[in-house]
Amino acid sequence: MLAVHFGAGNIGRGFIAEVLHSNGYEICFIDVSQPLIDQLNEKRAYSIRLAQEEEETIEINNVYGLNSQTEESKVIETIAQADLVTVSVGVNILPLIAPVLAAGLKKRLEVGARPIDVIACENAIGATTALKGHIKDQVDDATIWEGILSNTGFPDAAVDRIVPNQSREGLDVMVEPFFEWVVHTEGLKIEKRLDGVSYVDELTPYIERKLYTVNTGHACIAYLGFVHEIDSIAEAVKNPTIRRELEGVLEETGRLLEVKYHFEREELKAYHQKIIGRFENSHLSDPVERVGRNPMRKLSANDRLIGPLVQLHERKINTQHLLKVTAAAFLFDVAQDEESVQIQRLIKERGLLETIAEVTSLSPDHPLAEEIERAVAELLNQ
Ligand SMILES: NC(=O)C1=CN([C@@H]2O[C@H](COP(=O)(O)OP(=O)(O)OC[C@H]3O[C@@H](n4cnc5c(N)ncnc54)[C@H](O)[C@@H]3O)[C@@H](O)[C@H]2O)C=CC1
Numbered sequence: 135m136l137a138v139h140f141g142a143g144n145i146g147r148g149f150i151a152e153v154l155h156s157n158g159y160e161i162c163f164i165d166v167s168q169p170l171i172d173q174l175n176e177k178r179a180y181s182i183r184l185a186q187e188e189e190e191t192i193e194i195n196n197v198y199g200l201n202s203q204t205e206e207s208k209v210i211e212t213i214a215q216a217d218l219v220t221v222s223v224g225v226n227i228l229p230l231i232a233p234v235l236a237a238g239l240k241k242r243l244e245v246g247a248r249p250i251d252v253i254a255c256e257n258a259i260g261a262t263t264a265l266k267g268h269i270k271d272q273v274d275d276a277t278i279w280e281g282i283l284s285n286t287g288f289p290d291a292a293v294d295r296i297v298p299n300q301s302r303e304g305l306d307v308m309v310e311p312f313f314e315w316v317v318h319t320e321g322l323k324i325e326k327r328l329d330g331v332s333y334v335d336e337l338t339p340y341i342e343r344k345l346y347t348v349n350t351g352h353a354c355i356a357y358l359g360f361v362h363e364i365d366s367i368a369e370a371v372k373n374p375t376i377r378r379e380l381e382g383v384l385e386e387t388g389r390l391l392e393v394k395y396h397f398e399r400e401e402l403k404a405y406h407q408k409i410i411g412r413f414e415n416s417h418l419s420d421p422v423e424r425v426g427r428n429p430m431r432k433l434s435a436n437d438r439l440i441g442p443l444v445q446l447h448e449r450k451i452n453t454q455h456l457l458k459v460t461a462a463a464f465l466f467d468v469a470q471d472e473e474s475v476q477i478q479r480l481i482k483e484r485g486l487l488e489t490i491a492e493v494t495s496l497s498p499d500h501p502l503a504e505e506i507e508r509a510v511a512e513l514l515n516q
């Protein structure tokens with residue numbers, strides 16, 4: 135069986151491929167990094183090392199790569215023959231892979247290929263649904279789009295495994311032992327269920343619990359870590375002030391999840407403790423700059439900070455810790471992170487309040503915009 139996976143990066147190699155490989159798939163990685171593709175085709179294998187006390191590695195073989203920029207026709211042919219398509223490129227990259235995916239799914243119709251699922255594994259709510267929309271934009275002919283829809287499943291999913299940036303040298307990846315991949319049963323076309331994947335009829339509670347707990351908590355450590363000039367996540371989470379804010383933020387998003395989905399408080403507290411233990415993993419060297427990367431995405435309306443902040447505000451539930459983390463995200467200034475550079479430029483050109491409104495999609499006179507502005511001032515005066 136052949137799986138095509140877009141994005142031979144941290145999660146692609148360090149998580150999705152492990153699950154696909156253990157289910158017997160050969161994996162064709164699609165990427166735009168030629169060095170990565172060359173190594174995949176030369177070595178055809180790599181190791182996944184678990185970040186834990188005892189030495190444990192998982193050998194991944196039966197892999198190869200194609201470059202979607204220079205080998206487009208081969209990519210289309212491969213999609214036409216594949217048994218599954220998965221994606222982990224970054225939610226902002228999804229529109230860029232839509233053309234070749236549309237061509238591949240169209241080719242499947244021409245050759246009479248059996249139904250297939252396309253699953254986007256990104257840190258975003260509804261990423262596969264978004265990808266489906268980008269693919270639809272590439273297909274003018276309504277009949278062909280109907281054909282693709284009847285032959286392709288686009289189930290949304292939630293993925294969770296901390297995989298820090300790996301050294302560019304090799305293919306091997308260091309990952310935390312924990313992983314969770316949850317796929318929405320709605321929209322699936324393939325009967326086969328993958329071992330290691332949970333299938334749920336109701337995905338939203340899971341993905342919001344993950345995004346508003348793991349990712350919001352991680353963002354809290356990253357952005358306050360940056361403000362406290364601490365480089366690594368494991369170090370930042372030991373800082374008593376940051377730890378207090380982390381527990382406060384998880385308390386706040388936990389309240390939202392309780393109110394929305396009636397998660398048991400004790401169950402949420404156990405989930406929080408497990409996640410804090412994951413963040414403390416000293417075997418993982420995860421820089422603050424990776425976890426805080428792309429602050430415009432993370433400060434956007436439906437992501438891990440503004441999403442819960444607005445929903446809590448609407449319910450008149452306390453958001454002091456989330457406000458502090460959101461404010462810290464506006465101070466995240468990393469020369470190599472173009473989104474952080476863009477935010478700092480906006481602050482200089484248009485002022486903080488306008489920038490807050492622009493990045494979060496809150497109106498400048500929304501009480502939260504003014505509260506974020508105040509929280510930034512408080513952080514700067516600390
Ligand atoms: N790293 C982590 O711990 C986790 C990351 N995620 C999510 O997984 C997604 C990927 O994250 P990472 O693997 O960390 O990023 P990454 O940057 O390591 O991997 C992304 C890969 O996509 C490739 N790419 C970029 N443009 C492309 C294109 N047009 N066509 C094909 N490939 C292209 C890049 O060359 C890179 O190899 C993101 O949505 C992230 O939020 C989700 C859970 C955990």
Ligand SMILES: O=P(O)(O)OC[C@H]1O[C@](O)(CO)[C@@H](O)[C@@H]1O
Nearest residue numbers: 257294295296297348349352425
């Ligand atoms: O990949 P993103 O969305 O930039 O943020 C990294 C997030 O992914 C995670 O692995 C959590 O799934 C953490 O690394 C972090 O919270």
